[in-house]
Amino acid sequence: MKRLFLLLLLTLVVGAWAGQMMVTDAGYVLLAYNYTTVETTLWVFIVGVLLAFILLHLMLNLLFNLRLPGGRFRLWRSASRQRSARKKTLQGLLALSEGDWQKAQRTLTRSAADADMPIINLIAAAKAAQENGDATGADDLLKKAQQAMPEASLAISLTQAQIQVSRGQLEAALANLLKLRRKQPNNKQILNLLVEVCSQLHDWQGIADILPQLRRNKVMTADRLARLEQETLLHLLKKQRIPAAGAPLEPEQQVRHLQSLWVTFPETASRYDEVVAEYVDQLMAVQGYKPAETLLRQRLEQRWSETLAPLYGLLKSDKPRKLYQQAQHWLSQHEQSPGLYLTLARLAAQCSLWSEAVGFYERSLEIEANLQVCGELARLLEQLEQPERATQVRDQTFRQMTEGLPNLPTPQPALNAAE
Incomplete structure (x- = not known):
């Protein structure tokens, strides 16, 4: 609406200025070729040139859009537009990598219609729009991408999940990723994003559920996986220290509860000194000295640990x-x-x-x-x-x-x- 108003205002100003100039001085134009001369006013000549340009433009459009078999003009124009779209796509992707979000969004969006793979332009433009703070534009571009290539729904949904994470819409991103995981359970990008979202939501059980897939599909390095696994198991154990609603459990029941939780942990849990120390400490806190002693003894005989050794001296026994x-x-x-x-x-x-x-x-x-x-x-x-x-x-x-x-x-x- 604002643009239309400015255009009308500019038209009125230019029209008023041109009318004033016509009244002040009509001007004179003389065209001569061999023995032929044409005389007219300046303003009639300008109007004639504009009309001729418009007519020529319309004729060329009709000519280029002819749908005759093997129409050279149509093929030439299509190839020209594709070359231009490739060039603009490259410029847009470079702008995206350089952090020029506004230029990237504008260039990629304009070249999408004539691009060989418009889905690439639209997804990249959506990322640029999100970085540029244009949330509505990013959503619209993703919708256009879905319409342009429905078979690329996985890539589009992944981009949408990434954008939701960057906006802090973690619950929506989690729901989106869980739906994608049901379709692609071994997709590394989906699993990586799930780890990121669950970590931010402190959903440690969610991470524990996908740990086997992370290891089986080699989603991350062994060191990073070990750190993630240790952190996850520690959080799950420390959560047990929070009193549950209802009547408190008897010590024997608490011991059985801790043991049932430990059984669900992967075999690698006993490798982590901090995890074993937390589990043993909680067992001793509820008088579960016998299972604590068995675990400590077996663990220390397999691999000595200065973290675990002092705990053996805190055990109680008849x-x-x-x-x-x-x-x-x-x-x-x-x-x-x-x-x-x-x-x-x-x-x-x-x-x-x-x-x-x-x-x-x-x-x-x-x-x-x-x-x-x-x-x-x-x-x-x-x-x-x-x-x-x-x-x-x-x-x-x-x-x-x-x-x-x-x-x-x-x-x-x-x-x-x-x-």
Whole structure:
């Protein structure tokens, strides 16, 4: 509407100016060729030229649009328009890669009608429109693409899902992708987008459901898949810490619930120290010490872990000496493990072997300074009525942990400052 108004206004202004010029001076034009001359006013000559141009344009259009078999003009014009469309398509795609969204949208849209593959122009133009902030234009272009090539519905729907993700329409994108996944369950692009959307929605169960397909179809690198799997399993486990609605479960029921969840995890779950540690910690929190001990023992015998070793010392048992003997068995293979000495100290304390517990705590601190180990040892020494030794342990551990501090200026003693 605004353009029409401006056009009418411009026409009125030009018309008024031309009328004024005609009244002021009609002008004079003389055309001569051999012995023939034509005289007329300037304004009649201009009008004649415009009419001749319009007539010539109409005649050429009629000539080029003749549908005669093998019509050269029609074929020439079609080829010319295709060449022009290819050139503009290339310009539009270059503008898209350079981030010139407005130029890309305009060029690709205008060349779509004559392009060899208009679907490419329309999809690329829709992406440019979305980046340019023209949401309505992007939706319209995708509709045109669907009409132009219905058999390309997968590519169009994928583009639509990508646009929905960029707009933050995650639920709509998820519904779109789940529908596509039913048709193309092994499509890597669909699976990648599903991971992205589910991660943003914190739908960790959704990611867990497609982990086998991600691995089977090699959608991502092994390292990235391992990080994703570990993160997903950790979130699913930590979700169990949130109290469920209704009456709380008995400890035995909670243990069975955790075990049933663990069974659903892939076999690779036991490879991740953080996942095993979270599962064992939750089992111990609900007194599931027996399954926790079995898993920890098997895992530590298969592959040693400084993350998991200290947890073995937190297990509770009617026969703590059996656990203590198991930990001593590992000592021959892991003599420099601070986590194992911490476990031995904890289990020795459960067996009331106080002097051995102190010795193991001290050995753990010798290998690696650790505030938690220092705190446990100092507490035990105070309970054994050795407060001075407890203070000495704290000071020594503090000095060990602060050896790497930068050398900074320190204030002079107050006595020297007074002088």
